[in-house]
Each structure stands twice: as structure tokens, then as C-alpha cells.
Amino acid sequence: MKRLGAALAVAAVALTAAACGSGGGDGGDGGGASGEPVKLRFLSLAWQKESIEANKQIVADWNTANPNIQVEYVQGSWDNVNDQLVTSFEAGDPPDVIHDDSPALSSFASRGFLLDLTGKVPADLQNDIPQAAWDTVTFSDGKSGQGVYGVPFLQESQVLIANKKLLDDTGVRMPTPDSPWTWDEFADVSKKLTKKGAYGVAWPMKSPVNKVLNLALNFGGTFFDTKDGKTTVKVGPQEREVLQRIHDQLYADKSADPAALGMGTADPLPGFFAGKYAIVPAGVYLRQQVAEQAPGGFEWVTLPPLKGQTSQQGAVSQTLSVAADSKHPDEALKFIAYFLNGPNQAKLAKGDWLLPTSTSAAKDPALTTEENGWDVATASAKDLVVAPFLKVNGFDEWKSKVATPAMQEYFADKISLDELATRLVEEGNKVLERYSR
Amino acid sequence: MTAVAERPYGRAGGGPRRGPLSGSGLTLLLPALVPVLLFSVGPLVYGILLAFTDARSGRNTETSFVGLANFVELLSDGDFWESFRIGMVWGLSVTVLQFLASLGLALLLNQDLRLRGVARVLAVVPWAMPPVVVGLMWRLVYHPDAGLLNGLFGSDVDWLHDFSLALPAVIVVGVWTGMPQTTVVLLAGLQNVPRELYEAVSVDGAGAWRRFWNVTLPQLRPVIVAITSLDFVWNINQFSLVYVLTQGGPGGRTRLPMLFAYEEAFRYGFFGYAATLGVAITIVVLAVLGLYLWRQAQEGN
Numbered sequence: 001m002k003r004l005g006a007a008l009a010v011a012a013v014a015l016t017a018a019a020c021g022s023g024g025g026d027g028g029d030g031g032g033a034s035g036e037p038v039k040l041r042f043l044s045l046a047w048q049k050e051s052i053e054a055n056k057q058i059v060a061d062w063n064t065a066n067p068n069i070q071v072e073y074v075q076g077s078w079d080n081v082n083d084q085l086v087t088s089f090e091a092g093d094p095p096d097v098i099h100d101d102s103p104a105l106s107s108f109a110s111r112g113f114l115l116d117l118t119g120k121v122p123a124d125l126q127n128d129i130p131q132a133a134w135d136t137v138t139f140s141d142g143k144s145g146q147g148v149y150g151v152p153f154l155q156e157s158q159v160l161i162a163n164k165k166l167l168d169d170t171g172v173r174m175p176t177p178d179s180p181w182t183w184d185e186f187a188d189v190s191k192k193l194t195k196k197g198a199y200g201v202a203w204p205m206k207s208p209v210n211k212v213l214n215l216a217l218n219f220g221g222t223f224f225d226t227k228d229g230k231t232t233v234k235v236g237p238q239e240r241e242v243l244q245r246i247h248d249q250l251y252a253d254k255s256a257d258p259a260a261l262g263m264g265t266a267d268p269l270p271g272f273f274a275g276k277y278a279i280v281p282a283g284v285y286l287r288q289q290v291a292e293q294a295p296g297g298f299e300w301v302t303l304p305p306l307k308g309q310t311s312q313q314g315a316v317s318q319t320l321s322v323a324a325d326s327k328h329p330d331e332a333l334k335f336i337a338y339f340l341n342g343p344n345q346a347k348l349a350k351g352d353w354l355l356p357t358s359t360s361a362a363k364d365p366a367l368t369t370e371e372n373g374w375d376v377a378t379a380s381a382k383d384l385v386v387a388p389f390l391k392v393n394g395f396d397e398w399k400s401k402v403a404t405p406a407m408q409e410y411f412a413d414k415i416s417l418d419e420l421a422t423r424l425v426e427e428g429n430k431v432l433e434r435y436s437r
Numbered sequence: 438m439t440a441v442a443e444r445p446y447g448r449a450g451g452g453p454r455r456g457p458l459s460g461s462g463l464t465l466l467l468p469a470l471v472p473v474l475l476f477s478v479g480p481l482v483y484g485i486l487l488a489f490t491d492a493r494s495g496r497n498t499e500t501s502f503v504g505l506a507n508f509v510e511l512l513s514d515g516d517f518w519e520s521f522r523i524g525m526v527w528g529l530s531v532t533v534l535q536f537l538a539s540l541g542l543a544l545l546l547n548q549d550l551r552l553r554g555v556a557r558v559l560a561v562v563p564w565a566m567p568p569v570v571v572g573l574m575w576r577l578v579y580h581p582d583a584g585l586l587n588g589l590f591g592s593d594v595d596w597l598h599d600f601s602l603a604l605p606a607v608i609v610v611g612v613w614t615g616m617p618q619t620t621v622v623l624l625a626g627l628q629n630v631p632r633e634l635y636e637a638v639s640v641d642g643a644g645a646w647r648r649f650w651n652v653t654l655p656q657l658r659p660v661i662v663a664i665t666s667l668d669f670v671w672n673i674n675q676f677s678l679v680y681v682l683t684q685g686g687p688g689g690r691t692r693l694p695m696l697f698a699y700e701e702a703f704r705y706g707f708f709g710y711a712a713t714l715g716v717a718i719t720i721v722v723l724a725v726l727g728l729y730l731w732r733q734a735q736e737g738n
Contacts, residue, residue: 083703086494111495111706142497206598262598324496397705401516405688434707 037070038328040335043095045076045318048288051351058344062335069331071097082396089113094323096332102136102152102317102390103210109139109149110393115322115329116147122337125151133357135386136317140393150319153340154354156283157305157313157380158215159373160186161290164299166193166278177379180304180311183218183245190255193278202260202268202277203246208407209399210316211281213389215242218308222388223424230436231392233428235421241308243410244417251413261411273298284377288353291372302373305380313380314387317357355381394435402427487712494706507713517714519689520697521721523604527693528673531611535672536665538612539619544649546620547627557624564617572681575610579682598687607682607691614678615671619664626660627653662733666726673722694718 046055052075059073074095076084082104088094094113108114129152137150160181167174172189175181181189190200205211213223221239225232249256257277260268266289271277273295280286290300305311320340322332338344342360349356349367355378356362367378389395403424410420488507492500511517546557563571578585579596587594596606634652643651654661676695679685685692685700692700694714702711 086703086706089496090494107706111493112497113495142495262595394705400700400704401689408688 037068038331040069040071040097040326040328040332041074041095042071042097042335043074043076043081043099045078045081045099046352047078048352050288051348054347054351058339058347062338066335069328069335071335085113089323089325092325094325096323096326096328097335098321098323100150100319100321102150102319103395105137105149105319105321106139106390106393107396108321109147110142112142113324114149115324115326116141116149117151117322117333118148120329120333121148121151122333125337125340128342128360129153129357130359132315132385133317136315136390137319139391150317150321151336151340152317152319152357153345154318154349154352155315155357155381155384156285156354157315157377157384158211158281159284159305159377159380160279160281160303161272161286161373162279162301162303163272163275163277164301166198166275167301174301175303177304177376180307182307183241186306187245187249187253187255190249190279191253194253194255198275199257199260199277200255201249201279201281202257202263202271203250203281203411204263204265204268205261205408205411206264206267207404208411209403210314212242212246212407214314214316214387215306217312217314217385217387218242218306218310220309224388224392226391231394231432233398233425233432235424240417240421243407243420247411247413247417250411258412261408269293279303284355284373284380285353287372287377302376304376305383311380311383312385313383314389315384316387316390318354353377355384392432394432397434398428398431402431484712485716487709488716489713490709492709492712494702494708500709503709507710508717510710511713511717516689517694517697520692520694521718523690523692524673524694524718526604527608527611527675527691528669530608531615531672532665532669534608534612535615535619535668536661539616539623542616542620543623543627544653546624560620561617563614564621566614568614568675568677569681571610571614572678575613576682579606597683600687600690603683603687603690607679610678610682611672611675615668619668622660622664623657626657630656658733658737662730666730669729670722670726673718 042059044052044055046052056073059071063070076099081100085094085098085100085104085108089108089111098114100108105114133152133155134148137152138146138148141147167189170189170192172192173181173185175185193200213221216223216239219238219241221236221241223233223235223239225234246256250258250261257271260271260277265282265286268277268280269286269289272280272290273293284302287302294300305313320336322329322336326332340358342358342364345356345358345361346364346367349361356367361367362378362381366374368375392398406415406420406423406427409415410417415423489502489504490500491503491506492498542560546553546560550556566574576597577583581587581593581595581598584596586592586596594602596602630653634656635648638648638652673693674695675693676699679691679693679696680699683691685696695718698711698714698718701707701714
């Protein structure tokens with residue numbers, strides 16, 4: 001009680017301060033026209049060293065070329081960006097340009113905090129990014145319409161990172177983007193790679209939900225069903241495929257190490273380098289840490305995504321959005337259009353070891369080289385489709401309260417697949433109901 | 438009681454009794470009253486009112502009065518009860534352990550040791566640290582790869598992310614953080630115990646244990662009741678420490694009620710429901726505290 005009270009008081013003070021600040025800062029009304037440069041704040045979530053450098057460099061270039069629109073780089077963090085944004089949105093003083101990812105945009109869009117960019121994005125940028133990527137940022141506006149609430153720029157796909165020597169020793173077929181492993185083949189290979197003290201695969205499942213939901217599309221599993229505007233959770237045979245297959249590797253085939261379950265994505269790397277795990281499924285960005293930390297002489301390869309009925313994976317994009325409360329939305333869009341042009345997206349993608357949405361950036365030679373698996377990673381972008389959960393209002397709460405603990409227990413073999421399905425659906429629907437009121 | 442009633446008549450002038458807020462009295466009170474009303478009572482009342490609405494985060498939301506609907510929802514909210522249970526386990530165990538450890542430390546510091554002054558200062562040091570700094574520091578201690586603890590024991594445990602170890606690990610930090618003020622208050626209490634009492638029981642042939650049990654404890658009783666009640670309220674409302682350490686994870690195993698309310702408000706945007714949580718927790722804390730103080734008063738008589 002006291003805390004909320006205090007928070008509200010702080011918000012009130014912040015509001016007053018913001019009102020005073022904007023009154024004084026503009027130096028009289030129409031400050032922009034009288035030659036004062038427009039000031040934009042850009043909240044960036046870049047965290048890898050190369051990526052922060054690329055971000056700052058692009059901002060600096062812009063500021064030099066545009067003395068009338070000065071952009072201030074504000075460093076944020078993925079850990080708490082959404083809490084931070086809620087408070088700054090509520091206080092009416094958000095950053096003008098906001099870096100976030102598409103799962104977060106849905107709820108901000110429906111609450112009216114973000115500017116609808118429909119028809120405002122310059123044609124060059126609009127055409128450089130394929131429709132599949134725009135779909136990841138198209139959401140309901142909380143009333144009856146739809147809008148585009150961000151510009152998608154970096155995407156992630158799930159690939160396999162493998163110890164080349166162990167694969168060669170076993171003599172398994174090397175998959176290629178045109179002929180990837182199927183899940184069955186993957187299960188076989190993992191068994192062959194499992195020897196005394198060494199496992200074929202390590203599934204780091206500290207945050208299992210997005211991983212499972214994105215891979216489930218391999219078998220057409222969507223996990224959500226929307227009828228007449230009402231969304232419910234569904235866990236049918238298609239959704240169960242990937243869950244069951246991973247579980248089998250852990251407990252039936254014993255080709256996956258149960259001790260890796262509690263790990264975050266990067267945690268299996270020491271075991272991977274030591275030859276304890278032959279294959280680590282991971283997002284393409286993990287290649288950066290592998291390349292940087294691998295001991296001398298260690299040979300590794302990036303293998304293309306697995307194939308179920310299809311190779312489709314749910315795509316989540318990093319995005320740049322404009323706050324609805326921004327006083328200079330047009331200038332903010334101009335900055336975004338520059339920041340995300342082909343050459344800059346190539347720089348950002350290289351900095352974060354992710355895939356650019358820009359089709360011209362994807363042709364950059366640095367992103368198609370065989371070195372560090374860039375060719376395989378970039379090729380996997382073609383199978384990215386919009387993840388169904390992106391459009392679900394209340395997904396974040398479903399994920400943290402219901403799905404994460406339930407999936408962790410399932411993978412730890414504490415509950416059965418049926419129990420998992422029941423929990424995901426029953427408890428899940430209760431959560432989603434709060435958002436449809 | 439009578440003394441209070443008599444006071445107005447004892448005043449110089451002896452005129453008719455005046456109301457407490459008439460005329461110039463009110464004017465004089467204003468400067469003090471305004472900040473209190475604006476920054477303390479205002480938000481508090483606003484928060485209580487929010488608890489009876491369906492207020493949500495958003496620019497285009499409409500807020501309406503929903504009566505007790507939030508409280509009804511709360512009663513059937515399994516996550517709330519789980520969080521409440523964790524809060525109680527946390528609040529009680531931290532308070533009890535804190536008290537026991539502090540009592541030991543206070544007794545030690547009350548002895549005629551060499552460098553007693555230095556020791557006393559050292560004992561108070563954690564008090565000077567903000568909870569966020571304490572949290573960051575202990576996160577390093579618990580770090581699975583580079584942490585002090587695993588280094589010391591040669592173990593390989595991810596203390597803050599293990600489902601069964603996270604809560605105990607956080608409780609240890611809670612105890613550590615709250616010890617200074619408990620120790621200082623108990624130490625002050627110890628120094629107020631009259632020496633004659635100890636001399637008297639020594640004459641009767643009582644050993645150290647009897648002296649402690651029959652003199653120190655009864656003499657300290659009012660101080661103990663006061664500091665443990667305050668500690669309990671403080672601990673159950675703890676937020677920043679646990680937020681920095683675990684953010685309520687893993688899988689909600691350290692999600693104290695205040696973290697739960699924070700998530701409801703600032704992560705999911707249900708301001709009304711979060712306010713209800715706040716009100717409910719306040720009521721429960723007051724009830725627990727009331728019961729405890731009432732029992733202590735009974736035994737004291």
C-alpha cells in the first residue's frame with residue numbers, strides 16, 4: 001500500500017517536473033521554428049560491446065549530419081525496460097524513440113502508449129523490410145482497429161551450434177539449409193553422439209517458453225486460438241510434438257543432459273568446449289560468445305534449423321517505436337528511417353550477431369560469409385513467420401505465472417505431458433480472461 | 438486520563454475551552470499540515486480508493502468503481518495465497534533469526550571486551566548500506582561461477598536460481614541486513630538493566646544462564662516486543678532487497694507479497710488490483726501484529 005502510494009506520489013512529482021521542464025526548456029512557444037534544434041531521446045537496449053559501439057556511432061553520424069534534430073543516446077537494459085517504460089508512459093514523459101521487442105509492443109499498443117506508424121514510414125524503408133517482419137509489429141490498437149507500432153529490425157532464429165570434430169567422427173550427414181535435419185534425424189544423431197560422460201545435446205531451459213513456442217511451429221503448433229475476438233490456450237497433438245521430443249531426448253533416449261535444464265542459453269558453453277555436449281540449440285546470437293570464448297583449435301559449425309512438417313519458426317523482432325506522447329514524432333521517424341537503412345542495419349546485425357530484417361542488408365557480404373556460420377544463420381531468416389503468441393494480450397503474464405514454472409516442471413520430469421497441457425490451458429485461460437474484460 | 442482532561446482548565450486565563458483548530462491555531466499548523474496531507478495522506482487515500490476500482494494502465498482506459506470485486510478476486514487467487522505464504526515464511530523466519538542472532542551479538546558487545554568500540558561500529562556497518570547495494574553484493578557472493586560461497590565450499594550450486602534453495606538463500610541476506618538496528622536497540626536495552634539486579638541474583642548463587650533467563654530477558658521484554666514487531670512489519674514489506682537478488686524468481690519461489698503487487702501494477706498494468714493487494718496486506722499485517730502485541734500484553738500482566 002505504502003509503496004504504491006509512494007510510487008503514485010513520485011509519478012505526480014515527475015509529471016509536474018516534466019510540465020515545468022518542457023515549459024522552460026523550449027524557451028518560449030514554437031522553439032523549433034526559431035532555430036533551436038529539436039531534441040529527441042533514444043532509449044537503446046544494445047548490450048554487447050560491438051553493438052553499443054555501432055549504435056553510438058550511428059547516432060553520432062546522425063547528429064553531425066542533422067544539426068536541427070539532435071538525438072540523445074539513453075542506455076537501457078533488457079532486464080527492466082518494460083517496467084521502466086510503464087512508469088515513464090504513465091508519467092507522460094517517455095523517450096521519443098524506443099528500442100524494445102515485438103512481444104512487449106502488443107500490450108503497450110493496446111494501451112495507447114505507442115504511435116501508430118501506418119502510412120508514416122518512408123517508402124524506402126517500408127519496401128526494404130518484408131511483410132512477414134511487418135506482421136510481427138502489427139497489433140490491435142485496443143479499440144477496433146489495427147496499427148503498426150514499431151519498425152522491426154533485428155530477428156533471431158533458433159539454430160544448432162555443433163562440435164565439428166565430434167560430428168565428423170560419428171560420420172553423420174551434415175545438414176545444409178536446403179536439406180536440414182528432421183527432428184527424427186536429430187534424435188538419431190544425438191543418440192549416436194552420446195557416449196560415456198558425453199551427451200549429444202544440451203537443452204538449456206531456464207526460460208523454456210519462447211523457445212518451445214517458436215519451435216512448435218515446426219509441427220504447426222500455435223498454442224493459442226482466437227475465435228470471435230476471444231483468445232484461449234490450446235495444447236493439442238501439434239503443440240505436444242516438440243515438448244514430447246525434447247522430453248524423450250532427456251529421459252527415453254538419454255541423449256540430452258538433464259543437468260543442463262536449469263541453464264541459461266550461454267551456460268552450456270564451457271561443457272560444449274570441453275566436448276561434454278556435442279550440440280547446443282541456441283539463438284543465432286550465441287555464435288558471438290562461441291567465437292569469442294572457444295579455445296584455440298576448437299572447431300564448431302552452425303547447423304540450420306530443424307525440420308518438422310516445415311522449418312517454420314516463430315519470429316520475434318527487435319523494434320524501434322515512437323511514443324504516442326512524443327512532441328516530435330515526425331523527426332523521430334526521420335531518425336528511425338536513417339538508423340535502420342540497409343547499411344546501418346548491416347552494422348547493427350553484425351554488432352549483435354542477429355539477422356537484419358532489411359533485405360538489402362541481408363545481402364551484405366559480411367552477413368553471407370561462411371565464417372562463423374553467417375551464411376547458415378542468414379539463410380534461416382526465410383523460415384521466420386510471425387509467432388502466434390505475439391498477438392495475445394496477456395501473454396507476458398501467462399508466460400511468467402503459468403507456462404514457465406509448468407514447463408520447467410515438465411522438463412524436470414515432475415509432471416506428465418497431460419498434466420502440463422491441463423495447467424497451460426486451464427490456468428492459462430484464467431489469466432487471459434483478465435485481459436478480455 | 439484525568440490528567441489529560443484537567444489540563445485545559447489549568448491554563449492561564451482559565452477561559453472557556455477552545456477547540457484545537459480554531460483561528461490562529463489552524464494557520465500555524467498549515468505549513469506542517471500541507472506537506473503531510475499532500476505527500477502522505479493524499480497518496481494513501483488515493484491508494485485505498487484505487488483498491489475499489491478497476492483502474493488499469495493506459496492512455497485510453499476508463500476507470501469505474503467496482504466495489505469489493507477486487508477483494509473477492511483476491512480470495513480465490515492462488516498466486517496471491519502462494520505469495521502470501523512465502524511472505525509469511527520470509528517475514529517470520531527473518532524476524533526470528535534476526536532477533537536470535539542480534540541478541541547473541543548484543544550480549545557479546547555488552548561484555549567488557551578489548552576494542553569494544555571498534556566491534557560496535559563494525560556491527561552497525563551493514564545499516565549504512567542501501568538495500569540495492571546489499572543485494573548486488575550478495576548476488577556476487579551467491580554467483581554460481583565466480584561467487585565467494587561456491588569458492589569457499591568448492592560446490593557448484595546456483596543458489597539464487599535453485600527452486601528449493603532460493604528462499605533460504607534470500608532469508609540469510611534478509612537476516613544479515615536487518616541485524617544492525619536490532620542489535621543496537623537490544624544493546625541499548627541491555628545497558629538499561631540495573632546492575633543491582635545482577636548482584637542480587639549472584640548473591641543467591643545464580644549462574645550465567647539463570648542470570649540471563651531470570652533477569653536479562655524479563656528486563657529486556659518491552660524492548661524485545663517493540664523491536665520484533667517493528668522488524669516484522671519492515672521485513673514483510675521488504676521489496677528492494679529481494680527485487681535485486683531474484684526479482685521474485687525462480688518460478689515465483691521468492692515472490693514476496695510486495696513483489697507480487699509490484700508485478701501486478703507495473704508489469705501487467707492492473708493498478709486497481711495491485712492497490713487491493715496493498716490494502717489486504719496492510720490489514721493482515723495489522724491483524725498479526727495486533728494479536729502478537731495483545732498476547733504479549735496479556736503475558737506481561
